[in-house]
Amino acid sequence: NAGVTQTPKFQVLKTGQSMTLQCAQDMNHNSMYWYRQDPGMGLRLIYYSASEGTTDKGEVPNGYNVSRLNKREFSLRLESAAPSQTSVYFCASSAMRGGDEQYFGPGTRLTVT
């Protein structure tokens, strides 16, 4: 039982390049989330998927897209990376809506130059 896995762990992009961050969970959870972590700002929700087949914007969705590929996998895409997207990205999952704990992956550290 690996929990929540993310790839890659580190990535350096040039401005304007695109990439996809991958996330998978093996806990049969319904809900999945993408956060970004910036110094002094805690974690901010980018997008979430309450259940398979649905996705919704969070607090800071601009510049990102997501795909809930199946119940296990939830990817985050940067179509044209910008230096403001330099951050640590975390994927999380939870069994159900509302009040349930979230399980986090190890994170992807992205630098955009």
Place this chain on the structure above:
Amino acid sequence: GDSVTQMEGPVTLSEEAFLTINCTYTATGYPSLFWYVQYPGEGLQLLLKATKADDKGSNKGFEATYRKETTSFHLEKGSVQVSDSAVYFCALSGTSYGKLTFGQGTILTVHP
């Protein structure tokens, strides 16, 4: 909207000292409250949680009590260890889809 405010850090303590990290929140309804911990280079792990007023969450010697009258969920530990050095996040979940709203995090460093 929902918000969480944590005490400013960083916090530096000697081993065996008493720890308090303050957390207050603003939310409609009856949110669930959480403390997460992040060790260097790792993702967040749930430390403890409370789902209703007056509940006390506890784990690994850490405790926090859900105080609705003061909208607070302060984290305490009686005797910290060097291994407790980490970043601590207070969070709330107040919506139907389980979105977490985080505080800005408090860096704790414990010296031998």
